[in-house]
Amino acid sequence: MRKKSFSKKVVAILMSVSVSIVPAVGSVLVPVSAYAQEQPVTADNPKDGFVEYVSDYMANNYGAVDTNDSSIENNYGVIGADNQDSEVLNNFGTISENSGSVYFNFGEVTNNFRRGYVANVGGTVVNNFEDAGVIGGRQYDVESSFAQSKGTGSTVVNNIGGTVVNGYCSGDLLTINNYYYGDVVQGYTRAASGDNEPNRGKIHIINDFSEAGIENNDFVTVDNHYHYVDVKEAGNVDVIYEGFTIGDYNKKHYAEISADAESANITSTITIKAGDGYELCDDGVLSGDTGKMSYVLDKNDDGSYTVKITSLSGNAEISLGDLHLDIIGK
Numbered sequence: 001m002r003k004k005s006f007s008k009k010v011v012a013i014l015m016s017v018s019v020s021i022v023p024a025v026g027s028v029l030v031p032v033s034a035y036a037q038e039q040p041v042t043a044d045n046p047k048d049g050f051v052e053y054v055s056d057y058m059a060n061n062y063g064a065v066d067t068n069d070s071s072i073e074n075n076y077g078v079i080g081a082d083n084q085d086s087e088v089l090n091n092f093g094t095i096s097e098n099s100g101s102v103y104f105n106f107g108e109v110t111n112n113f114r115r116g117y118v119a120n121v122g123g124t125v126v127n128n129f130e131d132a133g134v135i136g137g138r139q140y141d142v143e144s145s146f147a148q149s150k151g152t153g154s155t156v157v158n159n160i161g162g163t164v165v166n167g168y169c170s171g172d173l174l175t176i177n178n179y180y181y182g183d184v185v186q187g188y189t190r191a192a193s194g195d196n197e198p199n200r201g202k203i204h205i206i207n208d209f210s211e212a213g214i215e216n217n218d219f220v221t222v223d224n225h226y227h228y229v230d231v232k233e234a235g236n237v238d239v240i241y242e243g244f245t246i247g248d249y250n251k252k253h254y255a256e257i258s259a260d261a262e263s264a265n266i267t268s269t270i271t272i273k274a275g276d277g278y279e280l281c282d283d284g285v286l287s288g289d290t291g292k293m294s295y296v297l298d299k300n301d302d303g304s305y306t307v308k309i310t311s312l313s314g315n316a317e318i319s320l321g322d323l324h325l326d327i328i329g330k
Helices: 010-015
Strands: 021-023 050-054 058-061 064-068 071-075 087-091 094-098 101-105 108-112 117-120 124-129 133-135 153-165 173-185 188-190 196-198 202-208 220-231 237-242 253-259 269-274 278-282 287-289 293-299 305-312 316-318 325-329
Touching: 050 058, 058 064, 064 071, 071 087, 101 108, 108 117, 117 124, 117 153, 124 133, 220 269, 220 305, 253 305, 269 278
Parallel strands: 021 188, 050 064, 058 071, 064 087, 071 094, 087 101, 094 108, 101 117, 108 124, 117 133, 124 153, 133 153, 153 173, 173 202, 202 220, 220 316
Antiparallel strands: 188 196, 220 253, 237 269, 269 305, 278 325, 287 293, 293 305
16 A cells, blocks of 8 residues: 555645644655656546656646656646645656645646645745645654754745745755745644644745735745835826836736845836827926825926835825826827
């Protein structure tokens, strides 16, 4: 009988922030070289099926795969059930859509969603969506210790509502390139002593695009924090954003407000130019505060206006009226 490397109770911490105790079990990772007889698979793997080694493309996995060294298009969970029945133990290849469990991800999971669970062990999750979770390391081995367990580095490219949990070992580092929203959780493990010990792994967020922002603490560090600015209801004008970072997820224009926990000098500007047959005019107020954004207006020689942002306390959606501007026909 096949021995599972993880207890399914591990998944609970990713599915509910209120669950903080994760029972630990031993884990054995079998190297790819151990499988002398490759089993090329192109057909779907049924719900009760077990495939030891995938070396060719598989469209749909409804059952269990021990090792994927190629490409699985869809790894399905059971919708409406509490536990995932579809799982991949060792992923060295690519899984396009995951709503099941990947217990050791050394390769790439493109989209993790719908209660999907990934233990990221040197691998990459491109998009971690709502109701899914990623833990930044392998399962802690109760027979050894935190000091003896080897840490790994792994990546989430875009966290879009998913839960991320720090790894068990002090050497575990989960890097999130772009964090939009979701839960960032410190995990706990029941060690051999019977005590519940906090996970020692770290989470490194490069770009924090959330409005509230994630604070630096013992297990999380944040490099850069941003808020977006969006000019709404701007018909008959061209809006030119300069010095902004465009979010991969929502295509919003983000201005950097802090770097390494220190306030940044905002250099982003917005130039608003009237379309053909129209002109912009102001009401004499060339500075103001829209509630989340303070600004100064400069009128340019061509009749356009440049908005210089002096402070930004949150995501700002503004109109021409908020800037004391109006567009009229010539």
